[in-house]
Amino acid sequence: xxxxxxxxxxxxxxxxxxxxxxxxxxxxxxxxxxxxxxxxxxxxxxxxxxxxxxxxxxxxxxxxxxxxxxxxxxxxxxxxxxxxxxxxxxxxxxxxxxxxxxxxxxxxxxxxxxxxxxxxxxxxxxxxxxxxxxxxxxxxxxxxxxxxxxxxxxxxxxxxxxxxxxxxxxxxxxxxxxxxxxxxxxxxxxxxxxxxxxxxxxxxxxxxxxxxxxxxxxxxxxxxxxxxxxxxxxxxxxxxxxxxxxxxxxxxxxxxxxxxxxxxxxxxxxxxxxxxxxxxxxxxxxxxxxxxxxxxxxxxxxxxxxxxxxxxxxxxxxxxxxxxxxxxxxxxxxxxxxxxxxxxxxxxxxxxxxxxxxxxxxxxxxxxxxxxxxxxxxxxxxxxxxxxxxxxxxxxxxxxxxxxx
Amino acid sequence: xxxxxxxxxxxxxxxxxxxxxxxxxxxxxxxxxxxxxxxxxxxxxxxxxxxxxxxxxxxxxxxxxxxxxxxxxxxxxxx
Amino acid sequence: xxxxxxxxxxxxxxxxxxxxxxxxxxxxxxxxxxxxxxxxxxxxxxxxxxxxxxxxxxxxxxxxxxxxxxxxxxxxxxxxxxxxxxxxxxxxxxxxxxxxxxxxxxxxxxxxxxxxxxxxxxxxxxxxxxxxxxxxxxxxxxxxxxxxxxxxxxxxxxxxxxxxxxxxxxxxxxxxxxxxxxxxxxxxxxxxxxxxxxxxxxxxxxxxxxxxxxxxxxxxxxxxxxxxxxxxxxxxxxxxxxxxxxxxxxxxxxxxxxxxxxxxxxxxxxxxxxxxxxxxxxxxxxxxxxxxxxxxxxxxxxxxx
Numbered sequence: 018x019x020x021x022x023x024x025x026x027x028x029x030x031x032x033x034x035x036x037x038x039x040x041x042x043x044x045x046x047x048x049x050x051x052x053x054x055x056x057x058x059x060x061x062x063x064x065x066x067x068x069x070x071x072x073x074x075x076x077x078x079x080x081x082x083x084x085x086x087x088x089x090x091x092x093x094x095x096x097x098x099x100x101x102x103x104x105x106x107x108x109x110x111x112x113x114x115x116x117x118x119x120x121x122x123x124x125x126x127x128x129x130x131x132x133x134x135x136x137x138x139x140x141x142x143x144x145x146x147x148x149x150x151x152x153x154x155x156x157x158x159x160x161x162x163x164x165x166x167x168x169x170x171x172x173x174x175x176x177x178x179x180x181x182x183x184x185x186x187x188x189x190x191x192x193x194x195x196x197x198x199x200x201x202x203x204x205x206x207x208x209x210x211x212x213x214x215x216x217x218x219x220x221x222x223x224x225x226x227x228x229x230x231x232x233x234x235x236x237x238x239x240x241x242x243x244x245x246x247x248x249x250x251x252x253x254x255x256x257x258x259x260x261x262x263x264x265x266x267x268x269x270x271x272x273x274x275x276x277x278x279x280x281x282x283x284x285x286x287x288x289x290x291x292x293x294x295x296x297x298x299x300x301x302x303x304x305x306x307x308x309x310x311x312x313x314x315x316x317x318x319x320x321x322x323x324x325x326x327x328x329x330x331x332x333x334x335x336x337x338x339x340x341x342x343x344x345x346x347x348x349x350x351x352x353x354x355x356x357x358x359x360x361x362x363x364x365x366x367x368x369x370x371x372x373x374x375x376x377x378x379x380x381x382x383x384x385x386x387x388x389x390x391x392x393x394x395x396x397x398x399x400x401x402x403x404x405x406x407x408x409x410x411x412x413x414x415x416x417x418x419x420x421x422x
Numbered sequence: 423x424x425x426x427x428x429x430x431x432x433x434x435x436x437x438x439x440x441x442x443x444x445x446x447x448x449x450x451x452x453x454x455x456x457x458x459x460x461x462x463x464x465x466x467x468x469x470x471x472x473x474x475x476x477x478x479x480x481x482x483x484x485x486x487x488x489x490x491x492x493x494x495x496x497x498x499x500x501x
Numbered sequence: 502x503x504x505x506x507x508x509x510x511x512x513x514x515x516x517x518x519x520x521x522x523x524x525x526x527x528x529x530x531x532x533x534x535x536x537x538x539x540x541x542x543x544x545x546x547x548x549x550x551x552x553x554x555x556x557x558x559x560x561x562x563x564x565x566x567x568x569x570x571x572x573x574x575x576x577x578x579x580x581x582x583x584x585x586x587x588x589x590x591x592x593x594x595x596x597x598x599x600x601x602x603x604x605x606x607x608x609x610x611x612x613x614x615x616x617x618x619x620x621x622x623x624x625x626x627x628x629x630x631x632x633x634x635x636x637x638x639x640x641x642x643x644x645x646x647x648x649x650x651x652x653x654x655x656x657x658x659x660x661x662x663x664x665x666x667x668x669x670x671x672x673x674x675x676x677x678x679x680x681x682x683x684x685x686x687x688x689x690x691x692x693x694x695x696x697x698x699x700x701x702x703x704x705x706x707x708x709x710x711x712x713x714x715x716x717x718x719x720x721x722x723x724x725x726x727x728x729x730x731x732x733x734x735x736x737x738x739x740x741x742x743x744x745x746x747x748x749x750x751x752x753x754x755x756x757x758x759x760x761x762x763x764x765x766x767x768x769x770x771x772x773x774x775x776x777x778x779x780x781x782x783x784x785x786x787x788x789x790x791x792x793x794x795x796x797x798x799x800x801x802x803x804x805x806x
Contacts, residue, residue: 408793
C-alpha cells in the first residue's frame with residue numbers, strides 16, 4: 018500500500034516529526050487559499066504515486082497566490098507516468114541550509130529493520146551509498162525490544178554528523194524507526210530531511226509504504242487519513258478489465274484462491290495455471306518454447322468448480338485468446354477433477370468445444386483418476402506427472418502454433 | 423439448469439421424511455439439498471460442485487439417494 | 502538419517518480444529534508421524550482423529566507427563582499466529598512450522614527474534630512443512646499419505662523450496678529418476694522466513710544420507726545471494742543445483758508487477774532472476790532451466806542413486 022506524499026507527511030507528523038505548514042488541495046482555488054494562508058513563496062507539488070515528478074513538470078514554484086493558482090491548475094491536468102494526480106500539495110518554500118536523508122527498510126537476510134541515514138539528502142540513497150559510502154550510516158534494530166534513542170544516534174554519527182545537528186536529528190530518526198515498526202511499514206523515508214536557516218529540522222518530503230498484510234490492524238490510521246477500503250492496496254497500475262473480473266470471481270466465493278494478471282501480456286495462449294511457484298515455472302516454460310501467453314494466473318487452495326470455471330471463462334473472453342493451457346505442478350490440496358469440471362464447463366458455456374479449446378491439461382495429483390474420466394469424456398488432451406511441466410507447455414505451444422499456421 | 427457432470431437422484435420417499443431431508447441439507451458440504459415444507463429440493467445450480475464425499479448416502483435407506491457421474495455413467499450409492 | 506525430524510519426533514498442531522489443520526493432522530498420522538496433542542483455545546476435551554485437543558500448549562506438556570513435544574505445526578489465522586508461536590517457544594518447543602499465510606512482516610521478525618533468543622527454529626511462514634520420505638512428515642507437504650508416498654521416495658537429495666507445490670514436483674522428479682529425497686523442506690514464500698537456504702545448509706552438511714541439494718527459487722529477496730556467500734565461505738561437500746522460476750518477470754513490461762509469493766516483488770536490480778542466476782553460477786551453483794533437467798544436473802555433480 019503506497020501513500021501519497023501528503024499522507025506520508027501526515028503520518029510523519031503524527032509520529033512527532035516536524036513538518037512544514039503544508040496543505041493539500043484538489044482544486045486550483047483551494048491551492049490559492051493555502052498559498053494565501055502561507056503568505057509567501059510556495060512550492061506546488063503534484064500528488065501522484067509515481068516518481069519523476071520534477072522532470073515531468075509536476076513541481077513548480079510560486080511567488081504569489083495568483084501564481085500558485087495557475088501552477089495548481091496546470092499540475093492538476095498533468096498526467097505523470099500514466100497517472101493523473103490526486104491533487105496538489107502546497108508547501109511554504111523553505112530556506113534550506115542542508116539536506117539529510119533518513120530511512121528505514123526491512124533487511125530480509127537479517128530479519129530486522131534497517132535504519133539508513135546520510136548527510137547527503139535530496140538525492141537517491143542508492144547513489145549516495147555507491148559514490149560516497151562514508152556518508153551513509155546503517156544500523157539494524159530489534160523488532161521485539163523497546164527502541165532506544167542511542168541506536169538512532171549511532172547511525173547518524175556513523176554518517177559523520179556531530180555537534181548540535183546530531184542531537185537534534187537523533188529523536189527524528191528514532192521516531193521514524195518506531196513509526197516503521199508500529200505502522201507495519203515496508204518503507205519509511207524522509208528525503209530531504211532539511212535543516213532550515215534557523216537551525217530547525219523539518220521533513221520536506223516523505224515516502225511511506227505499508228505492508229498490505231498489516232492494513233487490517235492499521236484501520237484507525239487509514240481512516241484518519243481518509244483512506245477508504247475502496248482504494249484497495251493501490252497497486253502500481255490500474256487493474257485491467259481481466260484483472261478486475263478475476264478479482265471479482267475470487268471474492269464471490271471463499272473456497273480456493275484465484276488470481277489473474279494480463280498487464281504486459283499480449284499473446285494468444287490463455288493460461289489457467291497454478292499454484293504460486295507452478296505458475297511462475299509454467300509461464301517461463303511457455304515462453305521458453307516460443308509461446309505467447311495471453312495472461313498470467315494462479316489457482317490454489319482447492320477452488321470450487323464455479324471459481325475454476327470463472328477464471329477459465331475470463332481467460333477465454335480475452336481478445337486474441339485462441340486456446341487455453343490448463344497446467345499445474347503436482348497438486349495435493351486442489352483437486353484435479355474439480356478443476357477439470359470447471360474448465361470444461363467454461364468452454365461449453367461459451368459454446369466452445371473443450372477438445373479443441375483446451376490445448377493441454379496437465380494437473381497431476383489429488384483425484385487425478387476421477388479427473389481423467391471427465392477429460393476422456395470430452396476428448397481433452399491430458400497428461401500425468403510422467404510428462405514434465407516443460408514438456409506439457411511445449412505441447413500446448415505446438416498446438417497453438419499448428420492451429421495458427 | 424441441470425448439472426453437466428453430476429446428477430443426484432432421490433427417491434420420492436426421502437422427500438416425505440422431514441428429518442431425513444434436514445439431515446441431507448446439513449451434511450452436504452456444497453449445499454445441493456434444501457429441506458422445504460413440501461419436501462426436499464435439489465438445487466440444480468450446485469450439482470456440479472459435488473465433491474463425491476458420499477456423506478448424503480449414509481443417512482438415507484440404501485438405493486434411495488444416488489449420485490450419478492454423468493461423465494462416465496456410474497453412480498455412487500449405498501448398497 | 503535426515504534433518505530436523507526423524508521417526509521419534511513428536512509434535513503438536515496449534516489450531517488443530519481448523520479445516521486445513523484437520524486434514525493435515527489426518528495426513529501426518531497416516532504417514533506415520535507422532536502427533537501428541539492439539540491446541541485450540543476453548544476446545545479442550547475434543548479430539549481430532551484421535552489426537553486430544555487442549556486450550557494451551559502447557560496442558561499438552563502436562564498431559565504428556567511433562568515431556569515437551571519436539572515440534573509444533575502452527576495453522577491459526579494471521580492475527581493470532583504470533584501469540585501461538587510465542588506460546589510454543591515459551592513452552593520450550595524447538596521446531597516450529599508456520600503454515601499460515603499473510604502474516605505481517607513485523608510479526609514474523611518478532612517471532613524469529615524470540616525463537617533465536619531461545620534456540621528454537623522456525624520453518625515458514627507460508628509453507629507446507631517438511632517430509633523425510635518413508636519416515637515422517639510435519640505439515641501438509643505432499644498431501645494425503647498415499648500421494649506423499651508416490652511423490653517422495655527415500656534417497657540422497659535434500660530439497661529446499663520457496664514454493665510448497667514445487668517441493669513436491671521437484672521431489673517427484675528426483676524420485677522418478679531414482680535419486681530420491683533425503684529431507685524435503687518447503688521453506689516458505691514470504692519476504693522474511695524463519696530458515697533460509699543458507700541457514701539450513703549446515704544441517705544438510707551434517708546429514709550423511711544427503712549427497713546433493715536442489716533448491717527452487719524465485720525473484721525477490723537476497724536469499725540466493727546469502728546462499729552463494731555461504732558456499733563461498735564454507736568448503737561444502739554438497740553440490741547444489743538450483744531452479745529459478747519467474748524469468749519472465751525480467752521483461753521491461755513486467756517491472757513493478759507482483760506475481761506469485763509475497764517475496765516475489767522485484768524491488769531492485771540485485772533481486773531479478775538474471776542477477777540471481779549470475780550470482781548463483783558465480784558461486785558454482787548451476788541453474789537449470791527445466792525441472793526435468795534437475796536429475797541429470799545432480800548426477801553430473803556426483804550424487805548417486
